[in-house]
Amino acid sequence: MSMQLDRAIPAELLVNPSAKKSITIKSDYLRTPQRLHALALLWIPLLGSVAALAIAFYSGIGAVEIGLLVSMYILTLVGITVGFHRHFAHTAFQTSTAVRVILAILGSMACEGPLTYWVSNHRRHHQYSDRPGDPHSPFFQESESLGGLRGLWHSHIGWMFKHEITNTFLFTKDLLRDPVISKVNQLYYVWALLGLAIPTILGGILTGTIMGAISGFLWGGCVRLFLIFHFTSSINSITHLCGSRPFDTKEHSRNNIWLAIPTGGEAWHNNHHAFSNSAIFGLKWWQIDFGFYVIWVLEKVGLVWDVKKPTAQMIESKLKAKNN
Structure with missing residues (x-):
């Protein structure tokens, strides 16, 4: 995706006002940069x-490379799961403009x-989950x-090249109307x-060598992007195919412990x-959820508030509904 993509949408809607109610925007002009972005995201991290x-095989791998990989992975994962997903997509908690900007930037770095x-x-996925209209269902x-x-291929990778552009005016009007978030x-x-x-830069500074900068780019950049892309995509693909279903959610979502x-x-x-x-x-207590642990810490220090959680009664009610 390019910056022109989001800037072009309002003009597209002005030309055809009825398109405001359509879930997608049919435009080859908009799909071209999206496909180029998908190609770059698929191949650059892989290569x-x-x-x-290959370099590690001949020269080994040190603490700097591992440290940059782990730290950049955690930061961008927080941006996706805490920022893009739980806060911006679902408004699961409230926070300040400054924290919103930081989360949006970290998520964009993924x-x-x-x-x-x-x-x-993502909002479109929830509205049409595993039905026609879902952009990345393994079933449609x-x-x-x-x-x-x-x-499996379509939900993991293929959808990025074939889906029609989701109408952001329809699904993210709240974000487009926020001047700060819109600028980010x-x-x-x-x-x-x-x-x-x-x-x-950190790889170069910490090692004092050009090779350290290259290794920093490869491990903290490319390897990190390769891992976070495929793990994130596994939520679209694997967790709609493999795992347990304690709740009857009327689609195929599953819990996958691995x-x-x-x-x-x-x-x-x-x-x-x-x-x-x-x-x-x-x-459940044993269901590790690092994203929520981050939110919990931020809540304790007063940086987030109005954190939404289901009550024990709500959980029990849905479990009973399935069993009945």
């Missing part, structure tokens, strides 16, 4: 990861598209039925490049669909 592993693009696709591509490996959204490429520049830690708690996906506006996804 960079291959290069990083390079999964501008804030309004990400949030509009637009109105075409899918399944098996074809559905328009500067998406600045934040994406910043996410690559930070580990590159993906819980690397996704920051996102893999408790059936829980999330059962209580979509909840800030907490891990509803």
Whole structure:
């Protein structure tokens, strides 16, 4: 996605006012930069990861590379799960403008598209989950039925190249009307490049070498993007195909314990669909949910408030409804 994408949408809607009510915008002009972005997100991290592993095979890997990978991964994962998803997409908690901006920037550094693009696709996913209209269901591509490996591929990667652009005016009007967040959204490429520049610069400073800067770019940039992209995409694909379903949510969302830690708690996906506006996804004590732990800490220090959580009675009621 490019900055021009979000700027072009209002003009598109002005030309055809009825399009304001459509869930998608049919425009090859808008789809072209989106597809180019998808190609870059798919191939640059992959090739960079291959290069990083090749260099590590011959030269080894040190604390700087591991530290940059882990720290950048955690920061951008927080941006996605706490910022883009729980706060902006579902308003699961309230916070200040400053924290909103930080979360929006961290999420943008994951390079999964501008804030309004990400949030509009996710809200559309919830409205049409696993039905025609869901942008990344493993069971449908637009109105075409899918399944098996074809559905897995579509929900994990293929949808990025084939989906019609979600109407951000319809799904993210609240974000577009916020002047500060709208500006952060328009500067998406600045934040994406910043996410690559930070580990590159730190790698050079910490090692005092050009090779350290290259390693910082590869491990804190490319490898980190490769991992966070595929773990995030696994929520679209794997957690709609594999795992448990404690709640009858009328679609195919599932809890997957194996993906819980690397996704920051996102893999408790059936829980999330059962209580979509909840800030907490891990509803049992043993369901690790790092995203909520971050929110809990921020709440304790007064940086977030009005944190939404289902009560024990609400959870029990939905469990009984399924069993009955």
